[in-house]
Amino acid sequence: xxxxxxxxxxxxxxxxxxxxxxxxGDVMLSCCTNSISEYTFKDIYHHLxxxxxxxxxxxxxxxxxxxxxxxxxxxxxxxxFHLDESIIKHVFRVNGTxxxxxxxxxxxxxxxxxxxxxxxxxxxxxxxxFDHLIRIHHHYASSYAIDGSSTYFLGCICP
Numbered sequence: 001x002x003x004x005x006x007x008x009x010x011x012x013x014x015x016x017x018x019x020x021x022x023x024x025g026d027v028m029l030s031c032c033t034n035s036i037s038e039y040t041f042k043d044i045y046h047h048l049x050x051x052x053x054x055x056x057x058x059x060x061x062x063x064x065x066x067x068x069x070x071x072x073x074x075x076x077x078x079x080x081f082h083l084d085e086s087i088i089k090h091v092f093r094v095n096g097t098x099x100x101x102x103x104x105x106x107x108x109x110x111x112x113x114x115x116x117x118x119x120x121x122x123x124x125x126x127x128x129x130f131d132h133l134i135r136i137h138h139h140y141a142s143s144y145a146i147d148g149s150s151t152y153f154l155g156c157i158c159p
Contacts, residue, residue, distance in 0.1 A: 001118040004047045009118075010128050011036045012044045015098075016052075016109050017120040017129075024097035027054070031095075035136045038095070045098070051105040056096040064090055 004012050014034040019025045031041050045054045064087060069077060100106055112119040119125060 001048075001115070004044065008040055008044055008047075010132060011040050012048065013109075013118065013120050013125060014129065014132070015041070015044060016048075016105075017125075019052075019098070019100055019106065024055075024099045026092040026097060027095040029092050030098075034132070035139075051101055052098055053101055054096060054098045057094050 001009070001012065011034065015025070015030055015036065018030055018033075027041060030036070031038065036044075045052060067078075067080065108115050109118065109120050112122050117124070
C-alpha cells in the first residue's frame with residue numbers, strides 16, 4: 001500500500017474495502033460506484049498485483065445475442081430485447097473480476113494496529129470516503145438541467 005501514489009490511495013482503499021475475501025468483485029460495478037476510471041483501476045492493480053487477482057473477461061457482451069447494438073441503451077434495442085438477470089450479470093462482468101489472493105490482506109486492511117493509515121475502519125478513512133461521495137454527488141447533480149417540466153442529462157465528464 002505504501003507504493004501506491006497518494007492520488008490513487010483512496011481509490012485503492014475504496015476498492016479493497018468493497019471486496020470480500022474469496023468472492024470476486026465486479027470491476028465495472030466497483031469502479032462506477034466509486035467513480036474510478038479504468039486507468040486508475042489498472043494503476044492500482046499494478047501496485048497490488050501481489051495480493052489482488054484481476055481476471056479480465058474474454059466474453060464480450062455481443063456474445064449474448066448478435067442483435068445487441070452496443071452503441072445504444074438497452075431501452076432502445078427494440079421490442080425483441082428483454083433485460084433479464086443473466087444480461088445484467090454479464091454486463092457487470094464484461095470488464096472482468098478481481099479478488100484477494102489471501103484473506104490476510106483483508107484482515108490487514110481492517111486492523112488499524114497492523115495497517116495504520118491504510119486501515120479502512122478508522123475515522124480518517126470514513127471522512128475521506130464521505131468527502132469522496134460528496135464530490136461524486138456534486139458532480140452528477142451538476143450534470144442535469146431542469147427545463148420547465150423536463151429534466152435532461154447534460155453529459156458526463158467524470159471527475
